[in-house]
Amino acid sequence: MTKKDNKVKELKEKLFMEKKNSGLIMTDAEMKAADKFNEGYKAFLDKGKTEREATKAAIEIAEKAGFTEFKVGKKYKAGDKVYCNNRGKAVILAVFGKEDIEKGVNILAAHIDSPRLDLKQNPLYEDSEMAFFKTHYYGGIKKYQWTTVPMALHGVINKKDGTVIDVVVGEDDKDPVFVVTDLLIHLAQEQMKKNAANVVTGEQLNVLIGSRPFKDDEGSELVKLNIMNMLFEKYGIIEEDFLSAELEVVPAFKAKDIGFDRSMVGAYGQDDRVCAYTALMATVEIKGTPSKTVVTVLTDKEETGSDGSTGLQSSYLEYFIHDIAESFGKNGRHVLSASKCLSADVNAGYDPNFAEPFEKMNCAYMGKGTCLTKFTGSRGKSGTNDASAEFVGYVRKIFDDNKVIWQTGELGKVDFGGGGTVAKYIANLDVDTIDLGVPVLSMHAPFEITSKNDVYMTYKAFAAFIK
Numbered sequence: 001m002t003k004k005d006n007k008v009k010e011l012k013e014k015l016f017m018e019k020k021n022s023g024l025i026m027t028d029a030e031m032k033a034a035d036k037f038n039e040g041y042k043a044f045l046d047k048g049k050t051e052r053e054a055t056k057a058a059i060e061i062a063e064k065a066g067f068t069e070f071k072v073g074k075k076y077k078a079g080d081k082v083y084c085n086n087r088g089k090a091v092i093l094a095v096f097g098k099e100d101i102e103k104g105v106n107i108l109a110a111h112i113d114s115p116r117l118d119l120k121q122n123p124l125y126e127d128s129e130m131a132f133f134k135t136h137y138y139g140g141i142k143k144y145q146w147t148t149v150p151m152a153l154h155g156v157i158n159k160k161d162g163t164v165i166d167v168v169v170g171e172d173d174k175d176p177v178f179v180v181t182d183l184l185i186h187l188a189q190e191q192m193k194k195n196a197a198n199v200v201t202g203e204q205l206n207v208l209i210g211s212r213p214f215k216d217d218e219g220s221e222l223v224k225l226n227i228m229n230m231l232f233e234k235y236g237i238i239e240e241d242f243l244s245a246e247l248e249v250v251p252a253f254k255a256k257d258i259g260f261d262r263s264m265v266g267a268y269g270q271d272d273r274v275c276a277y278t279a280l281m282a283t284v285e286i287k288g289t290p291s292k293t294v295v296t297v298l299t300d301k302e303e304t305g306s307d308g309s310t311g312l313q314s315s316y317l318e319y320f321i322h323d324i325a326e327s328f329g330k331n332g333r334h335v336l337s338a339s340k341c342l343s344a345d346v347n348a349g350y351d352p353n354f355a356e357p358f359e360k361m362n363c364a365y366m367g368k369g370t371c372l373t374k375f376t377g378s379r380g381k382s383g384t385n386d387a388s389a390e391f392v393g394y395v396r397k398i399f400d401d402n403k404v405i406w407q408t409g410e411l412g413k414v415d416f417g418g419g420g421t422v423a424k425y426i427a428n429l430d431v432d433t434i435d436l437g438v439p440v441l442s443m444h445a446p447f448e449i450t451s452k453n454d455v456y457m458t459y460k461a462f463a464a465f466i467k
């Protein structure tokens with residue numbers, strides 16, 4: 001190498017940015033820690049396939065770590081750990097810090113609802129001596145992906161007398177599973193000509209649940225009767241009880257390692273339970289008393305626009321901040337205005353098999369660490385929080401100081417689509433907010449993929465932000 005070459009190399013190293021694969025940076029010990037962390041993550045995914053189950057699993061973990069249920073009006077002190085259960089579908093955790101709460105709290109916000117098929121209120125019918133459940137899909141899905149996949153049924157049935165029956169069928173190895181059928185290729189000449197959005201329609205997402213008739217010589221709908229009779233015997237429910245039920249059809253498979261090198265996790269519902277679990281663990285494993293109060297919210301309804309009492313367009317997070325402020329004799333509005341938030345949600349990982357919609361300079365890559373997303377939205381950044389340069393600088397320094405491997409990401413090329421997160425709803429409360437999360441392949445498909453190193457780095461990023 002000549003002297004001149006050396007100078008170029010030196011200058012490039014000094015001036016150019018290079019984001020390397022985490023596998024080239026992490027030590028063997030850290031990679032081992034990442035693998036171990038992901039074992040806990042996979043168990044959490046299997047345990048919490050719905051927002052209700054994820055809430056329950058999160059509270060279980062929090063209680064083990066010494067969190068107790070928050071009581072409005074009670075006096076708390078630094079170091080106290082509380083949680084607030086919102087209708088069994090969302091949960092807020094808080095660890096009270098040493099500093100005056102009016103100097104702001106550090107918020108982590110992730111969502112625990114995922115795309116799925118919800119049963120309609122009148123779901124059960126029989127056609128051609130087969131029994132089905134009618135569904136209305138929840139969140140944005142490519143409908144054709146949800147056919148011929150083994151499915152489980154999760155949820156609750158609220159009976160008229162007030163009893164709530166928990167339902168989980170399809171998760172135990174001995175359980176039956178359910179399925180949405182698809183047309184055989186031999187007869188699909190017309191179907192294959194259709195636009196992918198219409199290959200399978202919403203009203204075709206009917207779940208096959210039985211085919212054996214009730215043994216009797218008379219009457220119609222004997223397959224439906226047989227199913228209803230079984231449900232009565234098992235749960236004591238009649239058809240009318242479906243009216244006050246929330247039953248969700250989700251993929252029946254468990255979380256698995258992907259690849260010969262086991263470097264990735266494949267599972268249903270990683271958007272956004274991957275950020276929920278990493279935020280939860282960073283919060284419950286906090287060492288000592290943090291300087292600022294930590295507020296971690298695992299919310300519901302993100303996939304349908306965050307509306308409703310358990311979504312972040314409702315006031316439940318704001319009310320909680322007011323309640324904890326009052327507990328210290330402070331003003332909740334002042335707390336909010338001084339607060340900072342990592343809105344924890346996944347971003348699209350670059351997929352070389354579908355390169356077209358990605359802008360290679362500004363998309364997130366699998367294995368290059370947790371992904372900081374300054375803005376989301378679509379068509380001219382419409383409908384987005386857009387974090388300030390100052391706030392990006394603030395988190396950038398925290399990540400670098402704490403050896404977090406991170407990258408930035410934009411959700412696809414300009415004018416190729418887009419999306420949003422809960423970031424804007426929190427930012428609208430006058431809180432400095434930015435998105436951070438794990439890059440995902442096949443997002444919103446029944447089986448989504450993440451990199452174990454990215455999962456671990458997201459956990460590290462949250463821990464550094466709130467410590």
Ligand code: MN
Nearest residue numbers: 271272345346
């Ligand atoms: Mn999400």
Ligand code: MN
Nearest residue numbers: 271272303444
């Ligand atoms: Mn999503």
